[in-house]
Amino acid sequence: MKTHFKTWLLALIALTVMSGLPLSSAQAHGEKALEPFIRMRTIQWYDVQWSTQKFNVNEEVSVSGKFHVAEDWPISVPKPEASFLNISTPGPVLIRTERYLNGKPWTNSVALQPGGDYDFKVVLKGRLPGRYHIHPFFNLKDAGQVMGPGVWLEIGGEPGDFSNTIKTINGEMIDMESFGFANGVFWHLFWGALAAAWLLWWVRRPLFISRYRMLDAGLEHELITPQDKLIAKLVLVGVPVLVLVLNAVTANRYPDAIPLQAGLDQILPLPAQVNAGTVNVDTLKAEYNVSKRSMVLQVKVDNRSQGAVRIGEFASSNVHFMNADVTNVGYIPGRDDVSNNGLSLDNVAPIEPGEQRTVSIEVRDAAWESERLDGLIRDADSRVGGLLFLYDDVMGKRYISSISAAVIPKFI
């Protein structure tokens, strides 16, 4: 019976400690957790770059990039009315010092507009040395987390090198790592000492069995002495008075205290970057061949620009399917990016200015499977989405289209 009780007690203590764990450790890495149609047709990331991937504690690093909010936002996903650009980290191994959306500093959540284009920059500062897999990602209210591309960051140096001093509006410099800690501990010790005194006052006497017997014998008056009553009266009056006095002193000391801030930021999209109208791409049909792991997209390209364009890349859910013939002018994959040369065209000739052409694009790579994008064909919403990049080599221009289409599976 006793050992049984002990295990039970241990389990309870373990549960207690675990119940207090912050959310961050529970959800390690949800990069491929959401259904493919959400990853492909909500936040469409591109041009995401880190200023460096190796730096020291207390040094700054920034990640910048762009994203398009898909026009074809899935009906089953709540609209991005409150969205928060976050960084996936195992706890605050980095701190976020600045964050910009379309060049504007922002600290809260923001409403994103489907079809809108945005660029972002997040400045971080190394806090704990180590090697971490880090992503920018969006927390979308009621929808979940849509991950941006991940990279490995190596933070060197010593934890002790970290410092984080900020200035309050009154001009006081405060160290965020220790601010208010000693004060908090002091008040906990202060009230803790009072509680301990009250408990000891009672615990020093014989307790349960003898008090139970005495109460049973009608000796109640001996259990609570006049001295006990006097002390209780002092506590009953003194403690509330003390609380109110200390509260007034603090209120006096920080007269300009403000409530926690809870507004949304207001930031409008940039002028159209994707689907800007110069080169129009219309998706006619999409077929996914399961055994070949290839998606065939039939698109109608209407080139209204001044130069010839070539299709160079299809990107979706942070996988870059490149056209090997065009890579020298297009995007150069970063060290940790997922990219392949899986894109090929039925007609490699550039699309001339003024030309309208129906092109069949084959996007064929094992990444459909390894990145778990092929689950699309078994989803309730089986539409594919992504960004198509077209290049004008002569003028050095890039045109981007956000495309989407229902997918038809082919099993042979």
Next chain:
Amino acid sequence: MSAQIPISTFKPYQGEKARLARAYDYLILVLALFLFIGSFHLHFALTVGDWDFWVDWKDRQWWPLVTPLIGITFPAAVQAVLWDKFRLPLGATLCVAALLIGTWVTRVFAYHYWNYFPINMVLPATMIPGALVLDTLLMLTNSLTVTSIFGGAAFALLFYPTNWPIFGMFHQAVEVANSQLTVADLFGFQYIRTGMPEYLRIIERGTLRTYGQYATPLSAFCSALLCSLMYPLWWHIGKWFASTRYLTKI
């Protein structure tokens, strides 16, 4: 109480019997302490949760409403047993002290050492003054009704002023990103929590804003009313628990 043992015949335990009774006291105390550290803390973490964890959740509206309401549950239940059966007026203080021990252990080990958050971002709040008032009031009045109404109300009303000396300084304004934030908000922005975007904080939401700037007193009075109801409810839960489980063994 039963008058079957005449007062003249009552003999206190002596010698070996007294020593055994004392040993039993300590055993029960230590077990109770661990039990309360575990169960009350678990109960608190699962219900009050984020309001109690993070400095940037301790708002003037929900925090002073939710925390005392949950905080009064175990103290009421334990008081019911310790006062009714033993005339020991320390149930509330014991529970709240146990809760604080559990909370500090988690904050230091789980939050600071395991997840790297600075402890000042996850400082616990204290309810000890309210608990002392509950214990002394029950002892002096020996009345469930009076303790429910005045003790419950005091427990709720004292909560915010008790903690303002700890958390007031985190409400100083800072100019960040062309806007003003509190130091507490800045903690939430700088020290990255991946699962906790700004919109998930339940602060300053709802209809408790009829009187403009007076959100805190309004919340506190609302909480006082609810605590006065919560107290007798948990008192009876405590009594029921005691009569069916513990006392049959004594």
